[in-house]
Amino acid sequence: MTIKIVALIDALGNLVRFVLLPGQSHDLAGVRPLIQDVEFDMFLGDKAFDADWLRAELSDRGAAVVIPPKSDRTQKIDCDFHAYRWRHLVENYFCKLKAFRRIATRYEKTDQSFRAMMRTTAFISSDQIDFDSDGNFSVLVTRDKPGDGSNWLPIAGTSVGVLVRTLYHLREETLAPSL
DSSP, rough: OHHHEEEEEOTTSOOEEEEEEETTOGGGHHHHHHHOOOOSSEOOOOGOOOOOOHHHHHHHHTTTEEEOOOTTOOSOOOOOOOHHHHHHHHHHHHHHHSHHHHHTTTTTTHHHHHHHHHHHHHHHHOOOOOOOOOOOOOOEESSOOOOOOOOEEETTTTOOOOOOOOOOOOOOOOOOOOO
């Protein structure tokens, strides 16, 4: 089974939303739920997103559309290739995502657990975690955002459990279990 991830990335290269699609579906199938109720000033996409309905919807919202036209387009549409260079942030995000072997090889059997792992890796690979001077961090996992500015990973109301795992550790400080 192949899967396609269509992602909405912010200007800092962090994940905002994503949609999972069957591998044989077109990228445009996931765009409408991805941009619904999200405000932005500019939409950067590759040639796969060159569709008249998407361009019209984005223009109605007042967003700048930066999508190179497909080669088979009959009407020539200009593209701001200077702004298009910032699309590398999307590619960089997917490159960071592939560093997590569990995501890259699709260890998760269900879409629900794969989505949860995607959200977790997006949070961990983002710039949203505050480290102390020793390089340690802690993360609160709750449904409601804490008011003290702590690192926070939101969980959905339908979540049944949370897996907490050490992501990084120093090998020399890890003690082998005694037998």
